[in-house]
Amino acid sequence: MKLNTSRWRDNNSYDFFDTLPIEGLAWECLRRSVxxxxxxxxxxxxGAERQPFPAEEQEHWGLRFPGSA
Known part of the structure; x- marks a missing residue:
């Protein structure tokens, strides 16, 4: 999975960042992590990508907070 970086200097490529909710911004950053x-x-x-993501994995990747709200 090679990231297309050909337009990284094009500001218009990132306009959608301004309208993302915090979850969307977090996902955009996480998905770029090698x-x-x-x-x-x-x-x-x-073949495990369709299984529920274990809670410890969610915490590892910052998808869940470690404590209660």
């Missing part, structure tokens, strides 16, 4: 990409690829290869 470590996360490797982890997701391992899930796909093992």
């Amino acid at each position: 470590s996360y990409q490797r982890h997701y690829l391992a899930l796909v290869v093992s």
Whole structure:
């Protein structure tokens, strides 16, 4: 999964960031993480990407807060 970086200097490519909710912004940053990409690829290869994401994995990637609200 190679990221297309050909338009990284084009400000218009990032206009949508201004309208993202906090979850969307977090996802845009997380999906660019090479470590996360490797982890997701391992899930796909093992056939586990359709299974619920374990709570400890959610915490590891910042998808859930460790404590209660």
